[in-house]
Amino acid sequence: MTRLGAVAGLILAGGRGSRMGGTVPKPLVSLAGRPMIAHVLERLAGIAPILIAADDPALYGAFEATALPDRxxxxxxxLAGLDAGAAWLCREAPDCSHVAVLPADTPFLPRDIVQTLGTGPLPRVAxxxxxxxxxVASWPVAALGGLSRWLQDGRPRAIRAYLDACGFEPVDVSAQPGAPNGDPFFNVNTPDDLLAAEAKLRQQLAAPVEPPHRSS
Structure with missing residues (x-):
């Protein structure tokens, strides 16, 4: 697999998904004929390595990615998923300077989200x-170096809290007409969300493809 610069990919798939009401972990719930996480993996095409932060890594063995448990x-x-990913990258892929982080339950992210986020000396947050x-952010791996201590000290476990502590740059992302309510960050949390996502994706699959324009 080719590499997009020195950027790795990390999918956060550790959510409990209790509101879905099923026995299958939310990232593996079927959406338009594929596991939900497969739609997010497409956004990391051309990137290596790709990591999945998951409660049960063994469930993700079918994907071309390395699944990691929390430390x-x-x-x-x-934040524990970010910590696990950063530790793996420092150990196994020290040439990766940045990691593009995406949630496993956001199947409508722009296909160029990694390029849109770019890289920089500070985390770049959508x-x-x-x-x-x-x-949804591009993190310098170095900015995650203090995360382990942050968690061990019992600091707030919200990503935003850690971002506020280390500093970040916001990156504007455009609305997506093909997403529910045009929201590219629409996340599937409930059975109703799943139905809405399914309807939108099926609608996209059924849309006719316009033939390429031919000049005379």
Missing amino acids: LPGYAGP SIGGRLQPA
């Missing part, structure tokens, strides 16, 4: 209409 006991939230999306 902390119990459910420590998405934003739409002035609303920050802390779970």
Whole structure:
């Protein structure tokens, strides 16, 4: 697989998904004929390595990615997934300077989201209409170096809290006509959300493809 610069990919798939009401982990719920996480993996095409932060890594063996458990006991939230990914990159891929982080339950992210986020000396965090999306970001791996201590010290476990501590740059992302309500960050949390996402994706699959224009 070719590499997009020195950027790795990390999908946060550790959410419990209790509101979905099923026995299958939310990232593996079928959406338009594929596991939901497969739609997010498409946004990382051309990137290597790709990591998946998951409660049960064994469930993700079918994907072309390395699944990682949290390094902390119990459910420590998405920051623990970031911590696990950063530790793996420092150990196994020290040439990766940045990591593009995406949630597993956001199947309508722009296909060029990684390029849109870009890279920089500070975390670059997606934003739409002035609303920050802390779970969609390009992180310098170095900025995650203090995360383990942050978690061990019992600091707030919200991504936004850590971003506020280390500093960040917002990156505007445009609305997506093909997403529910045009929201590219629409995340599937409930059965109703799943139905809405399914309807939108099926609508896209059924849309006719315009033939290429031929000049005379």
